[in-house]
Amino acid sequence: MTNHVYIYDAVRTPRSKGKKDGALHEVKPIELGAGLFRELQKRHDLDTAYVDDVMMGCTAPVGEQGANVAKTITDFAGWDNSIPAVQMDRYCASSLDAVNSAAQNILSGWNSLIVAGGVESMSRIPMGTAGGAFLMDPEFVMKKTSVPQGVAADMVATMGGWSREDMDAYALQSQQRAAHALENGYFDQSVVPVVDQNGMTILAKDDFVKPDTTLEKLASLKPSFELMGSMGMDDHLLQKYPHIAEIDHVHTPGNSSGIVDGASAVLLGSEQAGKDLGLTPRGRILAGAVTSTDPSLIFLGPAPAAERCLKIAGLKPSDIDLWEINEAFASAVLRYMKDLDISPEITNVNGGAIALGHPLGATGAMLVSTMLDELERTGKKRAMLSLCAAGGIGISTLIERV
């Protein structure tokens, strides 16, 4: 039995605005996924019959993303009939969960080559389409003090003592770092252009980044969740935390993650699989962990998940060269850095979802490619990837360049 899980490759689509005027709106979710699969096949001359399974995250598995979109993507890409494929949903943790689950699968020896990733066309299947008891079932909402994430993000900022200025300063840095990375081609190895049936390019690079962002522009944006808060949600959440006087609504479209379309895919396998197929490993998975914390605050899970990864791998925070925490909201990032006492210098070095966008169920596996590329570019060794997710869930994956 093998005791290593190797990352043989990691790819993603570019990300584009997840609305009707976004560049990827015309692209079906199964095509977003299938395009990546065809690229993996082409790059590695992959015998897809060797692939044991496909695991794809998706948080709105309804409509054209419904009924196990992982299988339809696999079939649509023309991959072998023997691949069963499964769609997974652990909210925003979905595709990193797919990566972790695939790794566990491979470690067990039952499977040896798996594609893990995610897909989310937020322009075609808007957020909320899938409903869900956590905001739609009054009994659950009232029993569990369940409020929309934006209100909770503002609460986390209030609890942390972070102001609107803190949020905007962080957002500006994300934009600047992402713009710098984009301009210098840091993402080029992983980003696979989305093309049409004629091979004509629909979108080649991330187009959501706003390099001309300034603090003044950020400061002019209206708080996104003030109205919601005033409709009872603030008071509802405050009932659970009586030491807080009021919620400071600090998040805006400028310092929250962007709504985008996109897909991701990571090729994971055992050492033997690599030998059999002549693949060169780029990295390996040292540990993965998923946990959950206070569901009303949503964003506290990533730090304990990262700590568990360190424990599993027998490492200390100082052994980690780069930290990547999904920028769902600026406060989620500040909270993660505070909880783990890590430096902003080595956290989200190429920006994140505030600048690049957050295609919910596809983001986690995107972090794998972003970090792997960065480790290779800088010659560094280890990176910790984390995301927060609804329900207080936090997920982390610890990777190492080989």
Add this chain to the structure above:
Amino acid sequence: MSVFKYEKDQDGIVTITMDMTGPVNAVNEEFEGVMSETVARLEDESDLSGVVFASAKQTFFAGGDLNVILAMQPGQEKEVFDNVEKLKDMFRRLEKLPVPVVAAINGAALGGGFELCLSCNHRIAWEDKSVEIGLPEVQLGLMPGAGGVVRLTHLLGLQGALPFLLEAKKVRGAKAKEVGFVHETVAELEQLVPRAKAWILENKDDPQASIQPWDSKGHKIPGGNIMNPKIAQVALVAPQMLRQKARGLMPAPESILETAVEAITSGFDAAQRVESRKFAALATSPQAKNMISTLFFQLNEVNAGSSRPQGIDTSKVKKVGVIGAGMMGQGIAYVAAKVGIEVVLKDMSMEAAEKGKAYSEKLLDKAISRGRSDETKKAQLLNLIHPTDKNEDLAGCDLVVEAVFEDMGLKHKITKDLEPQLADGGVWASNTSSLPITQLAEASDKPENFIGLHFFSPVDKMPLVEIICGDKTSDETLAKGFDFVQQIKKTPIVVNDKVGFFTGRAFAAQLNEAAQMLSDGIDPIRIDNLGKAVGMPIGPLAINDEVSLSLLVKVRKAHLESGLIKLEDDKYPEAWALRETLVHEYNRGGRYHGDGGYFDYTDEGKVLWPKLREMYFKPEVNEAVDNQDIKDRLLFSCVIETLNCLEEGVLRTVADANIGSIFGIGAPPWTGGYLQFINTYGLERFINRCDELSERYGDRFKAPAMVAEKLAAGELFN
């Protein structure tokens, strides 16, 4: 003969005239028997063309028997469930008859009464003031259990039904038709049953006439079901707003909302069963017991005059004198004139008196702008208020209400000067909130005619008046005072004379305890938020700012100086020291006095006065005290002070304590008032919790002896 008169006419229409034993038609054992026979007979009836439900009573149907519900205890949920399911089954069979069923609504149809109507294919109401229709169960901590939530939601849609279900809105006449509660109305009572029969005949060829909307093919709930994005949005926001409003303290509106959403999510019959399950849980809940006991039974008792001396004829005030045209006086003038009483509003200067009258004008203009009054009514009312600065204008008043500043000397002087103006046998009342009536009456020539009428601010909104009897107050004077309070449409409670009476003491308890906790070192924001979490309308520190810290300090000083209270009896020395420091050293007299109070007040709202934390906050103390202790300290301090009032004989009845606390001083309705709270909390548990609190926070939390006595006697506070 059956209590349901069953008559079939030559057209094949059966008219059921409900005339149950007792004053009203209601859901009880008799109803179950007769309704089940009737439904079975209708199902077997040959040549039936339609059914009309009518009532021989003044009301159409009164709904559930609250005595039965009150008796249901935790553990009996299955019994409650089975009972409502039986009822539902009868209603379901009624609406599934192959012929149209019409409700001829001749009087109030509330709760179960309206649920019966909703099970009819067609509803016709008499356009009379008395014909009120609605589902008010939520006000008593209950929900409709005989299909009301599910049927109303199917009828009006989620958005349409929720206000009626959650806010107990009642409608009549044209409005009832407009909102869809009834299909048509008739102007005359005599037209009701004939119109019902005519409708059946008009529709005899329409197969749809005997099918309920929710049983019709292609039935669509107005607005759509839960899959409709707009309705989903309603379902998303409604629980958040409900939690904001009810703070998780009221299971009834929550269960109603959950059931209504279930009705737009699952099938009709499944949703009905969910309604029964939730009803069963509610009927046995402490909140329902508390609210039914106090807000139905005890309120009826109080309104029926249980605290009014017997055998004295009811009196009416024709002319009232109000002395002092300040905030209280002007409000009293308004509520008296509103019911047609002539008012002489007297102050030191004509200007002040006129200003007091202008308050009524302001209120009326507001009412007119909201469509609740008109210029004629305004003129009539204002005509009744005579502002004056002359003593002799008070001549002939059968009641004088003195509402000047809380100063014994001043009040004595006014009594002496003006009492002679009273009509023969007239009553002198002082609107004092704290000064003993017996001492105030010392200035009176007729102390037997002297009484306390303690109004609450704002007078036009607050429903309570606390009547205080001095040592010499006669029964006749009490009866007159009581009648006056009812005449101005307020609820009277009657208490005996002692500093602060009942409401003042129970109200002050939470303010004192809050100040005490501040002084202990607890986070002020926590204190206020946990006060709200218990169900106080606003946090205790914020309330204290509203009523003014400096006023409390001033009144206490005066009471100490006059010997009304003694320093050694003070249960909250640290709390008072803190307030005195704030008032005297930092000019923090309250929201409207000095530079603010516990909070700073700006146009943007209120923020904690930063120095307060600096001076008193102790993180280690704060962390050692859990939320439940803070909540209980605030609630129990009021409950214990109420018990003290009962033990000392200040309170005469439990009902007065409960009604007074909810209507006058913001006791959370879920408690059923400060004494009823103990009944469902459990007397033994209450004593034990008091012991814990007194061990941690001081002897003031010891349960007064009467709780143990009641427990030993197997009694509750009733």
